[in-house]
Amino acid sequence: MPEVDHRALEAGLDALDTPAAEQRGPRGLRRFAAVVLPPAVAVVLIIVVWQALWASALWPEWKLPSPLAVAGEFVRLAGEGRITETLWTSTHRAVLGFLVAVAIGTPLGLVVARVRVVRAAIGPLLSGLQSLPSVAWVPAAVLWLGLNDSMIYAVVLLGAVPSIANGLVAGIDQVPPLLLRVGSVLGAGRLQSARHVLLPAALPGYLAGLKQGWAFSWRSLMAAEIIARSPDLGIGLGQLLEQGRLLTDMSTVITAILLILAVGVGVDLLFFRPLERRVLRSRGLTGAPA
Amino acid sequence: MTAILEKATSVDHVVRLSGVGKSFGTVAALDGVDLDVKPGEFVCLLGASGCGKSTLLSLVAGLDKPTTGVVDVHSGRPAVVFQEPALMPWLTAARNVELPLKLRGIGRAEREERAAKLLDLVRLGDAARKRPHELSGGMRQRVALARALATTLDDSDTGAPLLLMDEPFAALDAITRDVLQGELRRIWAQTGTSVLFVTHDVREAVRLGQRVVLLSSRPGRVVREWEVSDGGEDLAHEITGELRGVISSHARG
Known part of the structure; x- marks a missing residue:
């Protein structure tokens, strides 16, 4: 076959066989309608049902306050500066605890995934710990460490480290063996292979573990904050919740619940979701919704 | 390039297998295989399933050690292309x-320059910034070929370049395979690398190779070469x- 024909044939094949560019998600108004509208409508519906239940007066006011009463409580707490204070106390604990959990969970996961003896020894324990509600650690942590910040961080770590380590183990287990083989064929030593092949290939699983680790940090923190009350500890969201219960103030309780939810969802939506989507899309794993 | 040619002519073989056998437990995959690949030569290893073609390639690539015999490879780091990119x-x-160059500690500027040349060689200069999922199967395999060549085409390496290919086109459709076979011949002629190419396709072997070596199955032995x-x-x-004869000999009852 003449050279020129061959080149044209190949270029034609390349053009024909290249996968079509990804369908971009809707833009502008359409995007708004597809992404923002459904959850907004759901929230409005919930408030409408809530208002209707309140109006029917099935429960006394102290059990079910009206949406407006809760909004009023929110504004009052915000006016006193207590919302920012509790939010700051809790989120900075959760973020700090989460970062330490990442620092511990990552090397732990690496060792469990790659060293057979270690996996046999603590692999099952690590998975088991994930199903242990972290609130179960609170009494032990209080007895060991006393009512202070280290007790709270201990509970957060016990909740988050297993998720992060397990996520990394799962990510590493799913790396196709052929990629590691290619790595060694291309001249990668053990460390280089970990750095340039194993870890990047395990990134999606690791990210899923981080996401879950964050959720567990946040939950564990709330559990610890509700139970541990001390002047030294400051008022976090968990304590706000507990105060509402002690004062039989349902508006405060609901406000605290909504704040806890908002932080949990907010961090996921603003941080983990975009990160995960970026990583998955760059690998052509388009299961991630736009 | 001249340096490579001088080195290449200073030895009469890039690969020499002498009495190579390989067993996995009690199963013999290869038995008494003698095979030479000369510098710049294109050799096709042909055989049915179970002839130990891939095992032989792993031995030459240094991924595995023979049970008996000697594997002598006069190449810095052989390049390997698998069936999957x-x-x-x-x-x-x-x-x-760039990855193999990076693993060898070559600086960024030089890496980028060499990668660009290799992508041009496989005619994918325009696809440099695309990710694997944005490429067709044939394009991916060409990138894999460029990547493999990056490991072996290195002026500072001792020994001649050597490209090992394990049924690299088997998963592609007929017309893409046909085009890539042409491409491989062109690249081989252009780079002067030795090629050891494993296939079960007779036409492919005859079209590509200067020499075709037929292996028997279980255990793999050299039956004949052309x-x-x-x-x-x-x-x-x-x-x-x-080849039909070799396969028929395995029929029982």
Whole structure:
């Protein structure tokens, strides 16, 4: 076959066989309608049902306050500066605890995934710990460490480290063996292979573990904050919740619940979701919704 | 390039297998295989399933050690292309080609320059910034070829370049395979690398190779070899007959 024909044939094949560019998600108004509208409508519906239940007066006011009463409580707490204070106390604990959990969970996961003896020894324990509600650690942590910040961080770590380590183990287990083989064929030593092949290939699983680790940090923190009350500890969201219960103030309780939810969802939506989507899309794993 | 040629001519073989055997437990995959690949030569290893073709390639690549015999390879680091491109999905085509250079500690500027040349060689200069999932199967395999060549085409390496290919086109459709076979011949001629190419396809072997070596199955032994001089239908016919004989000998009852 003449050279020129061959080149044209190949270029034609390349053009024909290249996968079509990804369908971009809707833009502008359409995007708004597809992404923002459904959850907004759901929230409005919930408030409408809530208002209707309140109006029917099935429960006394102290059990079910009206949406407006809760909004009023929110504004009052915000006016006193207590919302920012509790939010700051809790989120900075959760973020700090989460970062330490990442620092511990990552090397732990690496060792469990790659060293057979270690996996046999603590692999099952690590998975088991994930199903242990972290609130179960609170009494032990209080007895060991006393009512202070280290007790709270201990509970957060016990909740988050297993998720992060397990996520990394799962990510590493799913790396196709052929990629590691290619790595060694291309001249990668053990460390280089970990750095340039194993870890990047395990990134999606690791990210899923981080996401879950964050959720567990946040939950564990709330559990610890509700139970541990001390002047030294400051008022976090968990304590706000507990105060509402002690004062039989349902508006405060609901406000605290909504704040806890908002932080949990907010961090996921603003941080983990975009990160995960970026990583998955760059690998052509388009299961991630736009 | 001249340096490589001088080195290449200073030895009479890039690969020499002498009495090589390989067993996995009690199963013998290879037995008493003698095989030479000369510098710049294109050798096709032909055989049915279970002839230990891939095992033989692993031995030459240094991924595995023979049970008996000696594997002598006069090449810095042989390049290997598998049936699957196995590109790193998180790297662009160019970065994939750069990977072996990076592993060897070559600086960024030089890496980028060499990767660009290699991508041009496989005619994928325009796809440098694309990721594997944005490329077709044939394009991915060409990137894999460029990446493999990056490991072996290195002026500072001792020994001649050597490209090992394990049924690299088997998973592609017929027309893409046909085009890539042409490409491989061109790249081989252009780079002067030795090629050891494993296939179960007689026509592919005859079209590509200067020499075709037929292996028997279980255990793999060299049955016969042919020089492909004028090639053509007759030779393919003859080899097919021999291959059928090898396979038929395994029928029982």
